[in-house]
Amino acid sequence: MLKKEIKKMDILSLAIGAIIGTxxxxxxxxxxxxxxMINSIIAILIGGFIMVGIEKNYGYLLHKFPxxxxxxxxxxxxxxxxxxxxxxxxxxxxxxxxxxxxxxGLAFVAKFIMPGVLKIGYLxxxxxxSIYLGEIGIAIFALCFFAYLNIKGVKLASNFxxxxxxxxxxxxxxxxxxxxxxxxxxxxxxxxxxKGQTINLSNILKILSIAPMLFVGFDCIPQVAEELNFEAKExxxxxxxxxxxxxxxxxxxxxxxxxxxxxxxxxSGKITWATGHTVEYYFGKVGLWSLxxxxxSAIIAGINGFYMAASRLxxxxxxxxxxxxxxxxxxxKYHTPKNAILFILGISLIAPWFGxxxxxxxxxxxxxxxxIGYLxxxxxxxxLYKEEHKKVYLPxxxxxxxGIIFLILLLVPGLxxxxxxxxxxxVIVWGIIGLSFYKFxxxxxxxxxxxxxxxxxxxxxxxxxxxxx
Numbered sequence: 185m186l187k188k189e190i191k192k193m194d195i196l197s198l199a200i201g202a203i204i205g206t207x208x209x210x211x212x213x214x215x216x217x218x219x220x221m222i223n224s225i226i227a228i229l230i231g232g233f234i235m236v237g238i239e240k241n242y243g244y245l246l247h248k249f250p251x252x253x254x255x256x257x258x259x260x261x262x263x264x265x266x267x268x269x270x271x272x273x274x275x276x277x278x279x280x281x282x283x284x285x286x287x288x289g290l291a292f293v294a295k296f297i298m299p300g301v302l303k304i305g306y307l308x309x310x311x312x313x314s315i316y317l318g319e320i321g322i323a324i325f326a327l328c329f330f331a332y333l334n335i336k337g338v339k340l341a342s343n344f345x346x347x348x349x350x351x352x353x354x355x356x357x358x359x360x361x362x363x364x365x366x367x368x369x370x371x372x373x374x375x376x377x378x379k380g381q382t383i384n385l386s387n388i389l390k391i392l393s394i395a396p397m398l399f400v401g402f403d404c405i406p407q408v409a410e411e412l413n414f415e416a417k418e419x420x421x422x423x424x425x426x427x428x429x430x431x432x433x434x435x436x437x438x439x440x441x442x443x444x445x446x447x448x449x450x451x452s453g454k455i456t457w458a459t460g461h462t463v464e465y466y467f468g469k470v471g472l473w474s475l476x477x478x479x480x481s482a483i484i485a486g487i488n489g490f491y492m493a494a495s496r497l498x499x500x501x502x503x504x505x506x507x508x509x510x511x512x513x514x515x516x517k518y519h520t521p522k523n524a525i526l527f528i529l530g531i532s533l534i535a536p537w538f539g540x541x542x543x544x545x546x547x548x549x550x551x552x553x554x555x556i557g558y559l560x561x562x563x564x565x566x567x568l569y570k571e572e573h574k575k576v577y578l579p580x581x582x583x584x585x586x587g588i589i590f591l592i593l594l595l596v597p598g599l600x601x602x603x604x605x606x607x608x609x610x611v612i613v614w615g616i617i618g619l620s621f622y623k624f625x626x627x628x629x630x631x632x633x634x635x636x637x638x639x640x641x642x643x644x645x646x647x648x649x650x651x652x653x
Contacts, residue, residue: 197349199426201485202401206289212441213458219387221377231395232431240579241565243420250416253500254406262564271560273618278553279494284535285546286486291319297476313539323536331529348481355478376447393593393601396554404493498524548607559587
């Protein structure tokens, strides 16, 4: 049994820390400003609005099923174990891929804060990125350290998360406030992104297509539902707050970055880290070190948050007898899903060997996994709400349409927003692994009656009533 140790502040920092990771500090220069500042801000705000609508489905279902596994448990109750496996497995991809996404960002930070320190032991060059043993080493250390921290217990991990998120949010808004006070909103740099810029639907859709990745994190809350020491309906309110804060931080960092670079510099790719360049331009090395602390906080919060979410999801699927029992083993001392955490660590250790190019690949794969989770949650909400209340729940219609649109934008070839080839390969390989679990466990699952699986997954009694945490 998982311990009920998570408080309201813990859950809010978990969600915000998962939403705001490495991408919030890197994507302004590599993607957002290239698509147009206004276009990106519009896309981020629309994405946040869509996520709030989708969250209403989570709020309804979390109140019904406050159990570990979230979307997986919702889908199981609505559509059965086969759909639950599909949903849970691809959602695991969304969460677990963002663990190394954040870890590889450590080398990126070090490159600017301490130039050359990690460029030790050149190994090879892949896709234009030189791979050094020092950069791999720092990422591996972070992955192992936070795996250990999560095994030690959710309370220790949550306390660490609270500190990191407080630093992250505080430093971001401090920089923005100081920059506005120093040069004003209408400065020579920012105006280059506004003059002659028109609203471009294709660019808006390109940024909107990765909204599932940008905001994935609020849905980490259902994964730790069994460990909440307060009512589930309160968790839903905190999820909405985390989405709104996340959108505000994305837009703030994007807007701040435009204060120190020009459109020409962004398009030409002359500046490696646009946000860091702006900070150093206005605040020197002290500012750059402070930004490094904010980014470090975001990286740590992201690694920690997605370790927690992915491990609870794998634990729940194992408890439902759909994944091997290995994933459901709890640490005898700390009562945390130890083997699930170690599995995430194992697959995360692959990414650092591909350098910073892997960051772009993971943006797409995470968006696909999250979109599948959002779609299944919304469809489950539609079916279960209609069965219970004999009427349609409008957020479920909204969320289902949004999930389908996200998947179209990502999976239809030829679109400006479609997956890159490496991202597509990762999604396909992950799907094949999931299919092997389906084939292997198909015979095992049919040996359980529906009532037995209900008890295993959702803790129901023989009459179908939920028995609480």
